[in-house]
Amino acid sequence: MAIRAGLCGYGPMGRTHARLLTQHEGVELVGVADVQEDLRKQVEDELGVKTWASGEEFIEAGVTDAMFVCAPTYLHGPLAIQALEAGQHVFSEKPMSLNADQCTAMIETAERTGKLLTVGQVLRFWPEYVYLKQMVDSGELGRLLTLSMFRVGGVSRGWQNWFLDEERGGTQIFDRHIHDSDMALWLLGKPTAVQTRASEGEEGGFNHCFTQYHYPDVTVHAEGSADLPDGFPFVMSYLAAFENGALEYSNRHSPTLSLYRGDGKSESPELPNPIGSLQTGLNISSASGYFLEQVYFFDCIRTGRKPDIVSPESARETVALVRLEIESARCGKAVPVV
Structure with a gap:
Protein backbone atom coordinates (compact mmCIF):
# COMPACT_ATOMS: atom_id res chain seq x y z
CA MET A 1 0.00 0.00 0.00
CA GLN A 121 19.22 19.26 7.34
CA VAL A 122 19.88 18.24 3.79
CA LEU A 123 23.68 18.53 3.71
CA ARG A 124 23.83 15.26 5.64
CA PHE A 125 22.48 13.72 2.41
CA TRP A 126 24.57 15.81 0.01
CA PRO A 127 27.18 13.49 -1.52
CA GLU A 128 30.02 16.04 -1.46
CA TYR A 129 29.45 16.77 2.23
CA VAL A 130 29.07 13.07 3.03
CA TYR A 131 32.45 12.52 1.35
CA LEU A 132 33.95 15.20 3.58
CA LYS A 133 32.59 13.43 6.65
CA GLN A 134 34.06 10.14 5.44
CA MET A 135 37.49 11.77 5.13
CA VAL A 136 37.21 13.34 8.60
CA ASP A 137 36.06 10.09 10.22
CA SER A 138 38.44 7.73 8.40
CA GLY A 139 41.62 9.76 8.77
CA GLU A 140 42.56 8.79 5.21
CA LEU A 141 43.99 12.28 4.62
CA GLY A 142 45.28 12.65 8.15
CA ARG A 143 43.85 15.00 10.73
CA LEU A 144 41.55 17.84 9.66
CA LEU A 145 43.39 21.14 10.21
CA THR A 146 41.05 23.83 8.89
CA LEU A 147 37.56 24.00 7.44
CA SER A 148 36.04 27.05 5.74
CA MET A 149 32.40 26.97 4.63
CA PHE A 150 30.65 29.52 2.44
CA ARG A 151 26.93 29.97 1.63
CA VAL A 152 25.87 33.23 0.00
CA GLY A 153 23.34 34.64 -2.42
CA GLY A 154 20.71 37.25 -3.09
CA VAL A 155 17.90 38.31 -0.80
CA SER A 156 15.18 35.78 0.03
CA ARG A 157 11.83 37.40 0.82
CA GLY A 158 8.96 34.93 0.62
CA TRP A 159 5.27 35.47 1.28
CA GLN A 160 4.77 38.81 3.07
CA ASN A 161 8.56 39.12 3.43
CA TRP A 162 8.61 36.42 6.11
CA PHE A 163 12.23 35.45 5.36
CA LEU A 164 13.33 38.95 6.40
CA ASP A 165 11.31 38.94 9.63
CA GLU A 166 13.37 37.82 12.62
CA GLU A 167 10.27 36.59 14.46
CA ARG A 168 8.82 34.60 11.56
CA GLY A 169 11.86 33.47 9.57
CA GLY A 170 14.90 34.14 11.70
CA THR A 171 16.57 35.77 8.64
CA GLN A 172 19.37 34.11 6.69
CA ILE A 173 21.30 32.97 9.76
CA PHE A 174 18.46 30.48 10.30
CA ASP A 175 17.65 29.93 6.63
CA ARG A 176 21.07 29.50 4.98
CA HIS A 177 23.89 29.72 7.48
CA ILE A 178 22.27 27.04 9.69
CA HIS A 179 23.34 24.43 7.14
CA ASP A 180 27.00 25.09 7.90
CA SER A 181 26.37 25.31 11.64
CA ASP A 182 24.85 21.85 11.30
CA MET A 183 27.89 20.65 9.37
CA ALA A 184 30.23 21.77 12.14
CA LEU A 185 28.21 19.74 14.64
CA TRP A 186 27.87 16.70 12.37
CA LEU A 187 31.54 16.59 11.45
CA LEU A 188 33.17 17.54 14.73
CA GLY A 189 30.62 17.60 17.53
CA LYS A 190 29.97 20.57 19.79
CA PRO A 191 32.52 23.38 19.70
CA THR A 192 33.69 24.84 23.00
CA ALA A 193 32.50 28.31 21.94
CA VAL A 194 31.25 30.33 18.98
CA GLN A 195 32.17 33.86 17.95
CA THR A 196 30.03 35.61 15.35
CA ARG A 197 30.21 38.98 13.63
CA ALA A 198 27.15 39.95 11.62
CA SER A 199 25.35 42.79 9.86
CA GLU A 200 21.64 43.41 10.30
CA GLY A 201 19.10 43.01 7.52
CA GLU A 202 16.27 45.26 6.36
CA GLU A 203 13.89 44.27 9.14
CA GLY A 204 16.29 43.25 11.90
CA GLY A 205 18.05 39.95 12.30
CA PHE A 206 21.31 39.06 10.63
CA ASN A 207 21.54 38.77 6.86
CA HIS A 208 25.33 38.42 6.68
CA CYS A 209 27.39 36.62 9.28
CA PHE A 210 30.85 35.21 9.93
CA THR A 211 31.24 32.56 12.63
CA GLN A 212 34.32 30.98 14.16
CA TYR A 213 33.61 27.62 15.81
CA HIS A 214 36.17 27.02 18.54
CA TYR A 215 37.61 23.49 18.65
CA PRO A 216 40.79 22.42 20.46
CA ASP A 217 42.68 21.19 17.39
CA VAL A 218 40.94 22.47 14.25
CA THR A 219 40.03 25.91 12.91
CA VAL A 220 36.47 26.13 11.56
CA HIS A 221 34.88 29.17 9.94
CA ALA A 222 31.58 29.76 8.11
CA GLU A 223 30.20 32.72 6.21
CA GLY A 224 26.55 33.07 5.23
CA SER A 225 24.64 35.85 3.51
CA ALA A 226 21.39 36.78 1.84
CA ASP A 227 22.16 40.44 1.16
CA LEU A 228 23.73 40.35 -2.29
CA PRO A 229 22.12 42.02 -5.33
CA ASP A 230 19.30 40.32 -7.21
CA GLY A 231 20.79 38.11 -9.88
CA PHE A 232 23.85 37.17 -7.83
CA PRO A 233 24.16 33.38 -8.11
CA PHE A 234 23.69 31.20 -5.05
CA VAL A 235 27.05 29.79 -3.98
CA MET A 236 27.73 27.03 -1.48
CA SER A 237 31.24 25.72 -0.99
CA TYR A 238 33.83 24.42 1.42
CA LEU A 239 37.61 24.14 1.63
CA ALA A 240 38.97 21.48 3.99
CA ALA A 241 42.70 21.22 4.66
CA PHE A 242 44.04 17.96 6.11
CA GLU A 243 47.54 16.89 7.10
CA ASN A 244 47.94 14.97 3.83
CA GLY A 245 45.62 16.64 1.37
CA ALA A 246 42.75 19.01 0.76
CA LEU A 247 39.17 18.93 -0.47
CA GLU A 248 37.56 21.77 -2.39
CA TYR A 249 33.83 21.80 -3.17
CA SER A 250 31.69 24.39 -4.93
CA ASN A 251 28.31 24.12 -6.57
CA ARG A 252 29.68 26.57 -9.17
CA HIS A 253 32.52 24.27 -10.26
CA SER A 254 32.51 21.35 -12.68
CA PRO A 255 33.39 18.88 -11.33
CA THR A 256 31.99 20.11 -8.05
CA LEU A 257 34.50 18.29 -5.81
CA SER A 258 38.29 18.13 -6.15
CA LEU A 259 40.74 16.15 -4.02
CA TYR A 260 44.37 17.26 -3.76
CA ARG A 261 46.84 14.76 -2.30
CA GLY A 262 49.96 16.94 -2.42
CA ASP A 263 51.48 15.53 -5.61
CA GLY A 264 50.55 18.54 -7.72
CA LYS A 265 47.54 16.81 -9.21
CA SER A 266 43.85 16.87 -8.44
CA GLU A 267 41.24 14.19 -8.85
CA SER A 268 37.46 14.00 -8.77
CA PRO A 269 36.65 11.35 -6.18
CA GLU A 270 33.77 8.95 -6.62
CA LEU A 271 30.87 10.27 -4.59
CA PRO A 272 29.35 8.04 -1.91
CA ASN A 273 25.72 7.01 -1.58
CA PRO A 274 24.54 8.88 1.53
CA ILE A 275 21.78 6.34 2.18
CA GLY A 276 23.83 3.17 1.78
CA SER A 277 22.08 0.23 0.18
CA LEU A 278 18.69 1.93 -0.21
CA GLN A 279 17.61 2.08 -3.83
CA THR A 280 16.87 5.50 -5.33
CA GLY A 281 16.16 4.62 -8.94
CA LEU A 282 18.72 7.29 -9.87
CA ASN A 283 22.50 7.39 -9.97
CA ILE A 284 24.12 9.42 -7.21
CA SER A 285 25.40 12.13 -9.55
CA SER A 286 21.82 12.98 -10.56
CA ALA A 287 20.09 12.37 -7.21
CA SER A 288 19.87 15.53 -5.14
CA GLY A 289 20.17 15.54 -1.37
CA ILE A 309 21.01 10.49 9.97
CA VAL A 310 19.06 13.55 11.11
CA SER A 311 17.52 12.75 14.46
CA PRO A 312 15.20 15.42 15.87
CA GLU A 313 17.56 15.70 18.84
CA SER A 314 20.47 16.59 16.54
CA ALA A 315 18.31 19.16 14.72
CA ARG A 316 17.43 20.73 18.08
CA GLU A 317 21.14 20.94 18.89
CA THR A 318 21.70 22.83 15.64
CA VAL A 319 18.96 25.33 16.48
CA ALA A 320 20.50 25.86 19.91
CA LEU A 321 23.93 26.46 18.34
CA VAL A 322 22.57 29.11 15.96
CA ARG A 323 20.89 30.80 18.93
CA LEU A 324 24.31 31.05 20.57
CA GLU A 325 25.75 32.52 17.38
CA ILE A 326 23.05 35.21 17.47
CA GLU A 327 23.89 35.88 21.11
CA SER A 328 27.55 36.25 20.19
CA ALA A 329 26.75 38.66 17.35
CA ARG A 330 24.69 40.80 19.72
CA CYS A 331 27.20 40.91 22.58
CA GLY A 332 30.29 41.16 20.38
CA LYS A 333 32.29 38.38 22.00
CA ALA A 334 32.69 34.61 22.06
CA VAL A 335 29.92 32.64 23.76
CA PRO A 336 30.57 29.26 25.42
CA VAL A 337 28.71 26.21 24.11
CA VAL A 338 27.50 24.07 27.01
Missing part, protein backbone atom coordinates in the same frame (compact mmCIF):
# COMPACT_ATOMS: atom_id res chain seq x y z
CA ALA A 2 1.36 3.39 -0.99
CA ILE A 3 2.40 5.91 1.63
CA ARG A 4 0.05 8.89 1.35
CA ALA A 5 2.16 12.06 1.53
CA GLY A 6 0.99 15.62 1.95
CA LEU A 7 2.76 18.94 1.95
CA CYS A 8 2.11 22.20 3.82
CA GLY A 9 3.57 25.26 2.10
CA TYR A 10 4.27 25.65 -1.63
CA GLY A 11 7.10 28.16 -1.53
CA PRO A 12 10.51 27.39 -3.06
CA MET A 13 11.25 24.44 -0.77
CA GLY A 14 7.68 23.19 -0.92
CA ARG A 15 7.84 23.14 -4.72
CA THR A 16 11.14 21.27 -4.60
CA HIS A 17 9.74 18.61 -2.29
CA ALA A 18 6.38 18.32 -4.06
CA ARG A 19 7.91 17.65 -7.46
CA LEU A 20 10.30 15.08 -6.02
CA LEU A 21 7.50 13.37 -4.11
CA THR A 22 5.90 12.43 -7.42
CA GLN A 23 9.01 10.41 -8.39
CA HIS A 24 8.92 7.76 -5.65
CA GLU A 25 7.55 4.27 -6.11
CA GLY A 26 5.09 3.37 -3.38
CA VAL A 27 4.39 7.01 -2.47
CA GLU A 28 1.36 9.05 -3.48
CA LEU A 29 1.24 12.83 -3.15
CA VAL A 30 -2.38 13.34 -2.11
CA GLY A 31 -2.48 17.08 -1.58
CA VAL A 32 -0.82 20.42 -0.89
CA ALA A 33 -1.82 23.27 1.42
CA ASP A 34 -0.94 26.92 0.86
CA VAL A 35 -2.57 30.20 1.86
CA GLN A 36 -1.96 31.76 -1.56
CA GLU A 37 -4.69 31.08 -4.08
CA ASP A 38 -2.40 31.47 -7.09
CA LEU A 39 -0.05 28.82 -5.73
CA ARG A 40 -2.95 26.45 -5.08
CA LYS A 41 -4.03 26.92 -8.69
CA GLN A 42 -0.46 26.19 -9.80
CA VAL A 43 -0.46 22.96 -7.78
CA GLU A 44 -3.75 21.85 -9.30
CA ASP A 45 -2.57 22.62 -12.83
CA GLU A 46 0.93 21.13 -12.54
CA LEU A 47 0.48 18.25 -10.10
CA GLY A 48 -3.21 17.44 -10.40
CA VAL A 49 -3.75 17.00 -6.66
CA LYS A 50 -6.26 18.47 -4.23
CA THR A 51 -5.34 21.65 -2.38
CA TRP A 52 -6.26 23.21 0.95
CA ALA A 53 -6.15 26.88 1.99
CA SER A 54 -4.43 26.11 5.29
CA GLY A 55 -2.12 23.48 6.68
CA GLU A 56 -4.35 23.10 9.73
CA GLU A 57 -7.35 22.14 7.57
CA PHE A 58 -5.27 19.73 5.52
CA ILE A 59 -3.96 17.96 8.62
CA GLU A 60 -7.47 17.78 10.09
CA ALA A 61 -8.71 16.08 6.91
CA GLY A 62 -6.79 12.97 7.98
CA VAL A 63 -5.95 11.83 4.46
CA THR A 64 -2.16 11.49 4.83
CA ASP A 65 0.28 9.08 6.44
CA ALA A 66 3.20 11.52 6.26
CA MET A 67 3.24 15.31 6.21
CA PHE A 68 6.02 17.48 4.83
CA VAL A 69 6.04 20.81 6.67
CA CYS A 70 7.51 23.42 4.32
CA ALA A 71 5.55 26.43 5.57
CA PRO A 72 7.27 29.58 6.91
CA THR A 73 9.62 28.76 9.78
CA TYR A 74 7.46 30.09 12.61
CA LEU A 75 4.79 27.53 11.63
CA HIS A 76 7.08 24.48 11.63
CA GLY A 77 6.50 23.65 15.29
CA PRO A 78 2.71 24.16 15.45
CA LEU A 79 2.03 22.27 12.21
CA ALA A 80 4.42 19.44 13.05
CA ILE A 81 2.86 18.97 16.48
CA GLN A 82 -0.66 19.02 15.02
CA ALA A 83 0.28 16.44 12.39
CA LEU A 84 1.96 14.16 14.93
CA GLU A 85 -1.09 14.41 17.19
CA ALA A 86 -3.21 13.44 14.18
CA GLY A 87 -1.20 10.24 13.71
CA GLN A 88 0.95 11.43 10.81
CA HIS A 89 4.72 11.02 10.46
CA VAL A 90 6.43 14.39 9.96
CA PHE A 91 9.26 15.65 7.82
CA SER A 92 9.90 19.28 8.81
CA GLU A 93 11.99 21.54 6.67
CA LYS A 94 14.88 23.20 8.43
CA PRO A 95 15.20 24.95 10.73
CA MET A 96 13.28 22.65 13.05
CA SER A 97 12.07 25.76 14.87
CA LEU A 98 13.42 29.14 15.94
CA ASN A 99 14.00 28.05 19.52
CA ALA A 100 15.08 24.86 21.27
CA ASP A 101 12.07 24.76 23.61
CA GLN A 102 9.66 24.30 20.72
CA CYS A 103 11.99 21.66 19.27
CA THR A 104 11.68 19.80 22.57
CA ALA A 105 7.88 20.01 22.37
CA MET A 106 8.02 18.50 18.88
CA ILE A 107 10.28 15.67 20.06
CA GLU A 108 8.09 14.91 23.07
CA THR A 109 4.98 14.81 20.86
CA ALA A 110 6.64 12.37 18.45
CA GLU A 111 7.67 10.12 21.34
CA ARG A 112 4.21 10.20 22.90
CA THR A 113 2.36 9.50 19.65
CA GLY A 114 4.84 6.92 18.36
CA LYS A 115 5.22 8.76 15.04
CA LEU A 116 8.46 9.56 13.26
CA LEU A 117 9.92 13.05 13.12
CA THR A 118 12.91 14.23 11.11
CA VAL A 119 14.22 17.54 9.82
CA GLY A 120 15.58 18.64 6.45
CA TYR A 290 16.50 16.54 -1.26
CA PHE A 291 15.47 13.36 -3.05
CA LEU A 292 17.80 11.21 -0.95
CA GLU A 293 16.46 12.54 2.34
CA GLN A 294 12.95 11.69 1.13
CA VAL A 295 13.99 8.14 0.21
CA TYR A 296 15.49 7.70 3.67
CA PHE A 297 12.41 9.12 5.44
CA PHE A 298 10.05 6.78 3.60
CA ASP A 299 12.30 3.81 4.34
CA CYS A 300 12.16 4.71 8.04
CA ILE A 301 8.36 4.75 7.84
CA ARG A 302 8.26 1.36 6.13
CA THR A 303 10.72 -0.28 8.52
CA GLY A 304 9.62 1.51 11.69
CA ARG A 305 13.13 2.65 12.58
CA LYS A 306 13.79 6.11 13.96
CA PRO A 307 15.70 8.45 11.64
CA ASP A 308 19.29 8.68 12.83
